[in-house]
Amino acid sequence: MAGTLTALRLGGLLARRIALLAVLLALVFVVVEALPGDAADATAARGESAADIARRRVLLGLDQPVVVRFLKWMAGLPTGDLGLSARGEQVWGILAGPLPNTLLLGGLALAITVVASIALGSWAAMRPGSAADRVISASSTVVLALPEFVIAVALVLVFALWAGMLPAATLAGPDGAPASWTMLVLPVLALAIPQIGWNARIVRGALGDEARAPHVTAAVLDGLPPLRVLARHLLPGALPAIAAGVATSTGMLLGGAVAVETIFNYPGVGALLAGAVADRDTPLIAGVVALTGVMITCVLLAADLIRSWAAGERR
Known part of the structure; x- marks a missing residue:
């Protein structure tokens, strides 16, 4: 019975932390959206025409509302798909090094x-x-x-x-x-x-x-x-x-x-993150936040397990 209650409590803590991570990721999309310009403008080559920038804006999905882009990005997250960066590269491939x-x-x-x-x-x-x-x-x-x-x-x-x-x-x-x-x-x-x-x-x-x-x-x-x-x-x-x-x-x-x-x-990812902010690269920024958030969540869960074990030992 005590083990079941502990598992339920830890499950509730994990669910709340996952929900908090989802809120944090949503804030990333909102904050980057609020910055002046967008990824198509920030990554435009010198002399690139307005028509070319507009086409890339459509290709990157920037013509869609931020809520739609966030939900599409979140839909791929459970499968490990972090999406494409502003320069058309897989975010996983960029972060791998x-x-x-x-x-x-x-x-x-x-x-x-x-x-x-x-x-x-x-x-x-x-x-x-x-x-x-x-x-x-x-x-x-x-x-x-x-x-x-x-x-x-x-x-x-x-x-x-x-x-x-x-x-x-x-x-x-x-x-x-x-x-x-x-x-x-x-x-x-x-x-x-x-x-x-x-x-x-x-x-x-x-x-x-x-x-x-x-x-x-x-x-x-x-x-x-x-x-x-x-x-x-x-x-x-x-x-x-x-x-x-x-x-x-x-x-x-x-x-x-x-x-x-x-x-x-x-x-490391420090310079990469700075460049991603300059490029208004929301998927790359969100990918870094998601991976670090998962790691922190795992460490917090381990700390919860240690506290539960210590409480059991005291009893």
């Missing part, structure tokens, strides 16, 4: 965020009120307040221009991926540092709340080693809050990747 690079960048930043935030938050929580606790809390607040592009510029200034240790820009290899792993270091750090600050505070707070639980107090009084108390009693209880923070960071990492990729000339 840069999207894996963005996922690599975001995945590495997320992994570093999880490891570093748990380590720092745990270190601070195991020494409440100590100098380490105060330093970690203060530094977390500072880096959390800094946008990714500010951190990116500072990293370039220190590690690329002053120290000459790492490249300031990314060069793509023959396969379209970064030519060297060293070119990933600064973009990954620029993305991860603000999220480490955010999640370290979440971990610190969650562990601090969990430390007041009776079973944790009993474990301390029994003389268990601090690391065992942390691993066996504190972290499992704090896991739902940590999972929620990581899920939130996933969306923030993917959003921040656009600015970071531009600064480091990284071959």
Whole structure:
């Protein structure tokens, strides 16, 4: 019975998030429609006649109401059809190259965020009120307040221009991926540092709340080693809050990747998205939003499963 209720609750959450994604995609169509000009004008070649532009406008379906175009695009979404771009190319084909690079960048930043935030938050929580606790809390607040592009510029200034240790820009290899792993270091750090600050505070707070639980107090009084108390009693209880923070960071990492990729000339969807906005390329913009939305939804669903599992363990 409990498993059925959990499945129904998670199913309801998934349905609401899918509905929210559909609303977001509809907003993409409306916002691009509100911009001056359209895809036919934006992609017109120099000297192209008005008649040629009008014919391409019909070919792209821009003569139809935005609602009709949105519904047609949504109809192909369940089959994986993201439509044609403003330049007549399959959106899937355009995204096939840069999207894996963005996922690599975001995945590495997320992994570093999880490891570093748990380590720092745990270190601070195991020494409440100590100098380490105060330093970690203060530094977390500072880096959390800094946008990714500010951190990116500072990293370039220190590690690329002053120290000459790492490249300031990314060069793509023959396969379209970064030519060297060293070119990933600064973009990954620029993305991860603000999220480490955010999640370290979440971990610190969650562990601090969990430390007041009776079973944790009993474990301390029994003389268990601090690391065992942390691993066996504190972290499992704090896991739902940590999972929620990581899920939130996933969306923030993917959003921040656009600015970071531009600064480091990284071959991801950031530059592609900027060009799509300039071209008024609604299907391409919506395709990027749809794919990132699906990934964020999956991460949020995983966080919901972790919270449900933790609640079951407590019972």
